[in-house]
Amino acid sequence: MAALKFARSGLILALASGITLTSNLALADTEKAVFAGGCFWCMEEAFDKIEGVTKTTSGYTGGTTENPTYKEVGGGNTQHAEALEVEYDTDIVDYNDLLYVFWRNIDPFVENRQFCDSxxxxxxxxxxxxxxxxxxxxxxxxxxxxxxxxxxxxxxxAPATFYPAEEYHQDYHNKNPVRYRLYKNGCGRPDRLEEIWGDEAAPGEVPDA
Structure with missing residues (x-):
């Protein structure tokens, strides 16, 4: 966090003094990870909160159908799962941190379902x-x-081709906040996560090392 603040401060000072400077943020070492945890709208919201996550994309993976649509995946015949591709800055957050967030945003005991979605x-x-x-x-x-x-x-x-979902699904929790909250709460996600994980449920940050 301190390194990130320093990079931002250095950039601001350079711009103010008329010096051309390539931002350290542009040189960040990024990697990707893919998680499936039920509704990708909810998983996207969860990972968007994490410092060091630079991009999230809702989509489909793990199946056999090429370029599937939401309707096809929902039909249950593609073998795809709703999933999230996470791009992250390895100088700020690592894969183990993301695993911590993943587990605390799912019900790990149920098969072929999450919360009200089966x-x-x-x-x-x-x-x-x-x-x-x-x-x-x-x-x-x-x-x-x-x-x-x-x-x-x-x-x-095993890793599989990740297909981005339709544009209207991307960043849904911000584009349609009222509908999103109604769905998320109505589906019982927050209550079930708290029942399983207690105070660690759906963390907005990763624990200190």
């Missing part, structure tokens, strides 16, 4: 994109299972 398209799953992410994902699942002493239904899948 069907394989709403399954919870991790899609690690390389060996390091897979190792971290598997370790995190073991840790969650040990914490609760119960089997975890969340899948760890």
């Amino acid at each position: 069907g394989s398209e709403y399954r919870s799953a991790l899609f690690p994109l390389d060996d390091a992410q897979r190792e971290a994902a598997e370790a995190s699942k073991v840790a969650v299972a040990e914490h609760f002493g119960e089997p975890i239904a969340t899948e760890i899948n």
Whole structure:
């Protein structure tokens, strides 16, 4: 956080003095991660709150249909899950931090559903994109299972092509805040997350190292 503030301050001072400067933010080392946690509107809101997340994209992955539509995925025949692609600045947040956020925004005990939404398209799953992410994902699942002493239904899948969802789904929680809140609360998501995770439910930040 201090490094980010320093970069911003340096840029402002340079601009004020007429010096041309390439922002350190433009040189950030970014990586991607893909998570499925039920409704992608809700997952997008959750990760948008996290410092170091530079971009989120709602979409579909894990299935066989190329360039699926929302209607096709909702029909349950594409094998795709609603998912979120997260781009993040590795100088600020890492994959383990994102895993912390992921778990605390899902119900890890149910199969092929999340909250009021049922069907394989709403399954919870991790899609690690390389060996390091897979190792971290598997370790995190073991840790969650040990914490609760119960089997975890969340899948760890092979990486697959990620297809962005239609534009009207992107940033839905900001574009349609009233409808979004009605859906989210009506679906029982906040209450169930609090029941499972207590004070750690749906964190707006990652814990200090």
